[in-house]
Every structure is written in structure tokens, then in C-alpha cells.
Amino acid sequence: MPVLLQKIIPKLYGLYFNIFVWFLPNKIAHQAFEVFCTVRKGKVLPNQKQYLDDAKLDVINVAGHSIQLYNWPGEKETVLLVHGWESNAWRWHKLIEKLQKANYNIIAFDAPAHGYSTGKLLYVPLYAEALQAIILKYQPKTVVGHSVGGMTVLYNEHKHSNSCIKKIVTVGSPSEFHEILTHYKNLLGFSNKVMKVVEGYIYSKFGFTPKEFSSSKFVLANSKKGLLFHDRLDKITPYNASVDVHKHWKGSEFVSTEGFGHSMHQKEVNDKIIAFLEKQ
Structure with a gap:
């Protein structure tokens, strides 16, 4: 256009x-x-299809939507990955490679209206419904969210405070x-x-x-361990969002980068996530 x-x-x-x-x-x-x-992008692209098809696990029904789940099995604890706006589970493939090498059990899913999941609209309360259903079924110990996925994770934790979850990671997520x-x-x-x-x-x-509706308010009573990433030059979500969340979340660590962009697929980011998971 x-x-x-x-x-x-x-x-x-x-x-x-x-x-x-x-x-x-x-x-x-x-x-x-x-x-x-309204979601206009994020369906599975030809170069993503084989990778995701090979990992298909289950389809669950949430709020009238069919939600596609994926699994890359491992012997360690379960890590749940929550992608951002107009994306899908494939966006995690570089982190998944690191998690597989470390032998974690990995669950990911496509949000409503994204990837193989059905629907046309996405908003955080709907995303959180799908997330909570998956948490209850698979009992992850760590949840990692990118962009609006991170906002959804913090909102959902504020609502439910799931006892199975011990650690939360957000990457380039908005707050307000x-x-x-x-x-x-x-x-x-x-x-x-x-x-x-x-x-x-x-x-x-x-x-x-x-x-x-504010992530910096949602984390006030959050007692879980947190790791937040944000790039100073992020053009999609403002850097101050994660700064504010970190300020209000007592159990959080904040990693500031410059020049990594919004997606933050870099090795340094993924390595820090693995180190955070393995830290007692």
C-alpha cells in the first residue's frame, strides 16, 4: 500500500x-x-510452517476460540512463552533453541487471531483467558512474554497469582x-x-x-522473581514502561540495552534468560 x-x-x-x-x-x-x-498480521508464514507444524501439541477452546499449542519437550521444568501483537509462536525460535540445549520443557501457543489460532480480535483480557487456561493445564514454573504478551502475563498474574509460577520474564513490554x-x-x-x-x-x-490498567500497578503485590528487558531506542513501546514496572516490582531485575530494537532476538538476551532460569 x-x-x-x-x-x-x-x-x-x-x-x-x-x-x-x-x-x-x-x-x-x-x-x-x-x-x-483488529489483528491484520501474525498468521503462520510459509517459512514458519514446518517449524511450527512439527511441534504442534494440542488445540484448546477458550472463549469461543481454538488456541493452537506447541511443545518442544525437555526433562527440566516447563517454560511457557507468550508472544506479542501480530506475531506467533515462531517468534521464539532462537530462544527455543537455547532452551532445548538446556533441556527445558517448552510450551508456546498462538494468541487468539494469531498463528493457527482462530479469531479476528485480540485484547489483553481475552489473551489472559487463554494464558490462564494453559497455565492451569501445564503448570509452568517460568513465563516469558514479549511486548503485549508481557503485559498480559503481568495482568494475569495480578488476577490469579498462580502458585506454580516462580519466575516471570518480560521483553519490550508496555505498561500503561x-x-x-x-x-x-x-x-x-x-x-x-x-x-x-x-x-x-x-x-x-x-x-x-x-x-x-497498568503493569506498574499490577506488580505492586507481585512477589515472584522478575527479569525485564527493554531497549532505550525501542520505537514500538516506550523504554520508560519497563523502568516504571521495575521501580514498582520489588523482586525484579532490569536489563537495559541500546540498539537491540523491539524484538530483542539477540544471543545476549537469550543467554541472560537462560541464566535467570538456572539461578536459584
């Missing part, structure tokens, strides 16, 4: 919402939320939902009225406001 169109289309969406919010506020709130949560929503507002050029009805819709659907 030409760059000009990429810039114009979001503004056309915004114009539509800004006009019709005056006549159909409830409908516009629902539609604006769905646009926000209201910051993500403000970015969405600016991208589409929403009016304040549209944002007000969207925030009202979120509260009626989930029981929290955007400002209440």
Missing part, C-alpha cells in the same frame, strides 16, 4: 467516528474498540494502557467525545478504566 494511503486511511476512519459519534455513540464506541483490537489508547487517538485523529465513549465502553465491558 502506498505510504500516502497508509496515512490517509486512519484519518478517514477517524472522520467517520468523529461525525457519527453524535448520532450513534454506543455503536461508534463498539466499532472504534473493534478497529483498535492509557498511553496505548492515546497513541490510537492521535493516529486516527479522534475527537475527545469519541475517546470518552470508547473509555466508557471499555469500563462497561471490562470493569476498569484505561488509567487503572
Whole structure:
């Protein structure tokens, strides 16, 4: 798609919402939320297919979605991997290689609307439902989340405080939902009225406001051991997100990098994750 169109289309969406919010506020709130949560990428690509097909474990049903799980077996404790937005379980292949060499039992899955899993939308409470079902079934001792996957892990731990989980790793994860929503507002050029009805819709659907949904608040009572990675030059999620989470999470360590980007597939990152898992 030409760059000009990429810039114009979001503004056309915004114009539509800004006009019709005056006549159909409830409908516009629902539609604006769905646009926000619509997944456009992340299905399994040809170069990923064989790798994932060989590791298929099970399909579980959660909230009307079929969730694809994968397993790379090992004799040590179970490590659960939770990918980010518009990605899938393949994004972990470099870390999986390290975990296999260290003989860990590895479980990964595709989020709703990603990889082989069904659906069109993804939002953290839905992602957390799938995550919790998998935690209950496979009892991992460590959970590793990238980007929104990390946010989901911390939200889910805040809700359930699973006794089986001893360690949590987040990589390039956001913290404040209201910051993500403000970015969405600016991208589409929403009016304040549209944002007000969207925030009202979120509260009626989930029981929290955007400002209440905060990883830095979720970890206040978290007694698990944590390891957080974030790159200073991350262009997708702000560096200060992990800084704030680390500040509020007493049991966490923080690894700051520069030039590793958002995905952070580097050997140094994966080596530190393995070292963190093996530390008593």
C-alpha cells in the first residue's frame, strides 16, 4: 500500500467516528474498540510452517476460540512463552533453541487471531483467558512474554497469582494502557467525545478504566522473581514502561540495552534468560 494511503486511511476512519459519534455513540464506541483490537498480521508464514507444524501439541477452546499449542519437550521444568501483537509462536525460535540445549520443557501457543489460532480480535483480557487456561493445564514454573504478551502475563498474574509460577520474564513490554489508547487517538485523529465513549465502553465491558490498567500497578503485590528487558531506542513501546514496572516490582531485575530494537532476538538476551532460569 502506498505510504500516502497508509496515512490517509486512519484519518478517514477517524472522520467517520468523529461525525457519527453524535448520532450513534454506543455503536461508534463498539466499532472504534473493534478497529483498535483488529489483528491484520501474525498468521503462520510459509517459512514458519514446518517449524511450527512439527511441534504442534494440542488445540484448546477458550472463549469461543481454538488456541493452537506447541511443545518442544525437555526433562527440566516447563517454560511457557507468550508472544506479542501480530506475531506467533515462531517468534521464539532462537530462544527455543537455547532452551532445548538446556533441556527445558517448552510450551508456546498462538494468541487468539494469531498463528493457527482462530479469531479476528485480540485484547489483553481475552489473551489472559487463554494464558490462564494453559497455565492451569501445564503448570509452568517460568513465563516469558514479549511486548503485549508481557503485559498480559503481568495482568494475569495480578488476577490469579498462580502458585506454580516462580519466575516471570518480560521483553519490550508496555505498561500503561492509557498511553496505548492515546497513541490510537492521535493516529486516527479522534475527537475527545469519541475517546470518552470508547473509555466508557471499555469500563462497561471490562470493569476498569484505561488509567487503572497498568503493569506498574499490577506488580505492586507481585512477589515472584522478575527479569525485564527493554531497549532505550525501542520505537514500538516506550523504554520508560519497563523502568516504571521495575521501580514498582520489588523482586525484579532490569536489563537495559541500546540498539537491540523491539524484538530483542539477540544471543545476549537469550543467554541472560537462560541464566535467570538456572539461578536459584
